[in-house]
Amino acid sequence: MSNRHRIQRLGFILLGLISLIVVMPILFVIGNIVVQGIGAINWEFLTAMPRGGMKEGGIFPAIVGTLLLVLGTAVVAIPVGIGGAIYLAEYARDTLWTRILRLAIINLAGVPSVVYGLFGLGLFVLFLQFGVSVLAGSLTLAIMTLPVIISTAEEALRAVPGEFRLVSASLGGTRWQGIRYIVLPQALPGIITGIILGLLRAAGETAPILFTAAAFYLPRIPRSLLEPTMALPYHLYVISTQVPGMPPRVQYGTALVLLTIVLSMNAVAAIIRSYFRRRREW
Amino acid sequence: MEPKIRFQNVSYFYGDRPALRGVTLDIPPNAITVIFGPAGGGKTTLLRLINRLNDEVEGTRMTGRVLLDGQDIYTPGVDVPLLRRRVGMVFALPLPLPGTVRENILYGPKLAGVRDQARLDEILERSLRLAALWDEVKDRLDDPASRLSGGQQQRLCIARSLAMEPEVLLLDEPTSGLDPISTGKVEEALQELKHQYTIVIVPHSVQQAARVADYAAFFLMGELVECQPGRDLFTTPRDRRTEDYITGRFG
Ligand SMILES: Nc1ncnc2c1ncn2[C@@H]1O[C@H](COP(=O)(O)OP(=O)(O)OP(=O)(O)O)[C@@H](O)[C@H]1O
Ligand SMILES: [Mg+2]
Numbered sequence: 001m002s003n004r005h006r007i008q009r010l011g012f013i014l015l016g017l018i019s020l021i022v023v024m025p026i027l028f029v030i031g032n033i034v035v036q037g038i039g040a041i042n043w044e045f046l047t048a049m050p051r052g053g054m055k056e057g058g059i060f061p062a063i064v065g066t067l068l069l070v071l072g073t074a075v076v077a078i079p080v081g082i083g084g085a086i087y088l089a090e091y092a093r094d095t096l097w098t099r100i101l102r103l104a105i106i107n108l109a110g111v112p113s114v115v116y117g118l119f120g121l122g123l124f125v126l127f128l129q130f131g132v133s134v135l136a137g138s139l140t141l142a143i144m145t146l147p148v149i150i151s152t153a154e155e156a157l158r159a160v161p162g163e164f165r166l167v168s169a170s171l172g173g174t175r176w177q178g179i180r181y182i183v184l185p186q187a188l189p190g191i192i193t194g195i196i197l198g199l200l201r202a203a204g205e206t207a208p209i210l211f212t213a214a215a216f217y218l219p220r221i222p223r224s225l226l227e228p229t230m231a232l233p234y235h236l237y238v239i240s241t242q243v244p245g246m247p248p249r250v251q252y253g254t255a256l257v258l259l260t261i262v263l264s265m266n267a268v269a270a271i272i273r274s275y276f277r278r279r280r281e282w
Numbered sequence: 283m284e285p286k287i288r289f290q291n292v293s294y295f296y297g298d299r300p301a302l303r304g305v306t307l308d309i310p311p312n313a314i315t316v317i318f319g320p321a322g323g324g325k326t327t328l329l330r331l332i333n334r335l336n337d338e339v340e341g342t343r344m345t346g347r348v349l350l351d352g353q354d355i356y357t358p359g360v361d362v363p364l365l366r367r368r369v370g371m372v373f374a375l376p377l378p379l380p381g382t383v384r385e386n387i388l389y390g391p392k393l394a395g396v397r398d399q400a401r402l403d404e405i406l407e408r409s410l411r412l413a414a415l416w417d418e419v420k421d422r423l424d425d426p427a428s429r430l431s432g433g434q435q436q437r438l439c440i441a442r443s444l445a446m447e448p449e450v451l452l453l454d455e456p457t458s459g460l461d462p463i464s465t466g467k468v469e470e471a472l473q474e475l476k477h478q479y480t481i482v483i484v485p486h487s488v489q490q491a492a493r494v495a496d497y498a499a500f501f502l503m504g505e506l507v508e509c510q511p512g513r514d515l516f517t518t519p520r521d522r523r524t525e526d527y528i529t530g531r532f533g
Contacts, residue, residue: 093340163377170335171390172367172446181389186380 033255040253049219054239055246057219059254064221065134065229066203066261069213072138072225073145073202078195080142081149085191088150089157090179109147114207116144121211135225137213144208145198152197156190157183189276196269200262206233216242232258284352286311286450286480287332292346294327294504296339301327303504304346310497314472314481316512318491319501319527325484328501329452332482333369334362350450367394370443374455376435378427383419386427386438390446405445413441414471433464440471450480458486469494488528492516500524 048058092098120140130136160183168178184191206214214234222229236254239246285308294302301324309315317325330336331348334355347354355365367390379386387406388396396402406423410416415437419430427438436456443451453472457465472481472494485491491498495512500521508521519525 163373163375164379166335166338167373167377167379168389169338170333170366170371170373171393171442172363173390173393174363177393181393182379 037252037256040249062230062232062235065231069137070203073141076142077145081146084150085153089154105147105150113205117208117211125212132228133226134229137209140208140212141202145202148198149194152194153191156187160186189273192272193269200265206237288349290347295343297341300504305506311480313496314476314494316491316495316498317484323501324504329454333366333371367446369450370448372439372453372456374458376439378435382424383427384423386442387445409441409445412444413437433460453483455484455486
């Protein structure tokens with residue numbers, strides 16, 4: 001074996017070790033939650049209302065609440081986000097106004113989630129009088145996820161070669177037809193990835209729903225969008241810090257359910273991406 | 283015969299930089315008109331004025347008039363998508379759209395509102411035959427267009443333009459990426475097509491210009507130097523600059 005090969009070999013081993021160090025903590029956290037939480041998972045835990053000061057029974061309303069909030073977020077954020085991205089990528093000229101807009105979007109993506117929570121409290125809960133409700137929470141989460149969705153979707157649209165738009169126009173297509181039939185389908189995997197990343201964040205955050213949607217203890221499914229709801233991340237926060245004598249099994253079980261929802265959304269995103277990548281032909 | 287396309291004192295600017303200067307040129311129907319000259323002379327710009335594809339470029343300015351069948355195509359109220367159906371365009375690189383051979387050909391007709399399946403099948407076969415591609419792809423109509431060879435892809439692009447049943451076909455260096463045999467096939471196809479269409483082509487070489495030209499227009503730095511029937515221009519050019527260029531004495 002030559003010297004050069006030996007050095008290369010050493011490099012590979014080093015890089016391998018570094019990546020191991022990077023993933024170790026993640027694996028440890030996940031492993032710990034699975035080991036300690038798996039014992040709590042059973043049919044009752046997933047489908048029953050909480051009982052006995054939330055120490056017994058299940059977390060059904062928190063699971064449903066989180067799914068409702070994510071759904072509500074999706075209904076608002078997906079159309080608005082894609083529309084905004086199409087406007088920025090395909091129609092907006094490069095003016096001072098659009099530059100400010102882009103800068104604002106990038107910065108909004110970095111704003112701490114509790115700020116969104118306070119904003120939602122002010123606008124939706126108090127000013128628009130939606131109260132602490134699924135509606136107010138969904139809208140707050142939608143506003144928090146929009147910057148992510150818009151910027152990833154805009155990037156995906158810009159990655160589609162400009163020639164396609166030109167060809168479509170030269171065949172008598174309007175600008176919208178070119179976008180609708182050529183550009184959007186090509187950009188779809190990137191757009192979907194952005195949507196799922198955004199919704200993932202919405203599913204896991206506590207701060208934005210703290211003042212806008214979450215109920216401390218509400219052992220039933222909300223009857224309307226104007227009612228508050230329990231939700232997994234907030235419930236987890238409550239049973240970890242606010243209720244003395246909580247069995248760790250229940251805490252870890254709740255964390256495991258939240259983690260499973262989030263990771264399976266991630267997996268769906270990965271599957272969609274690889275499916276489209278195999279189909280793409282340019 | 284009435285010219286199909288007329289340029290009347292057309293100047294065109296990208297920002298402040300002129301790309302065309304006072305071009306006056308008549309393009310006859312049912313013939314191949316060659317637009318040739320050194321790089322940056324404004325050939326692509328001229329072509330894209332005929333189907334208004336340069337509308338998509340920001341910060342440009344035009345003076346003068348461009349007429350198609352005697353109608354000014356830059357007057358307000360012109361239906362631009364309709365104009366682009368009448369004036370097809372083939373680009374320098376083969377640019378198949380994502381999707382199959384069939385989807386590529388039928389993209390334009392479907393946008394134009396053709397729904398009848400029998401009619402679509404007819405358009406598909408007719409345009410592929412016109413572009414001399416039918417025999418090579420008739421068993422691969424539902425394969426991705428990107429799997430065709432470069433030469434086949436370029437004829438696919440020609441067929442795709444023809445599927446619109448245009449009156450004019452613009453080709454901007456359509457064979458620049460092709461080998462001599464594929465180039466020959468494209469040129470042959472054009473010779474057939476000129477009986478039905480008005481063809482304007484930017485060739486990729488002076489040799490090709492001489493081979494295909496019924497009429498030839500020589501452009502230099504945005505100016506039309508001269509336009510003559512091809513056999514005259516390439517044997518007895520009137521202008522010294524044309525002669526220098528076609529004999530290869532040009533810097
Ligand atoms: N989109 C654009 N923005 C700014 N300037 C442009 C643009 N397109 C072309 N130009 C300029 O206009 C002039 C003419 O360009 P054009 O592409 O029409 O020339 P051409 O004769 O087709 O050249 P080539 O043989 O290299 O294709 C050139 O100086 C070019 O730099
Ligand atoms: Mg050119």
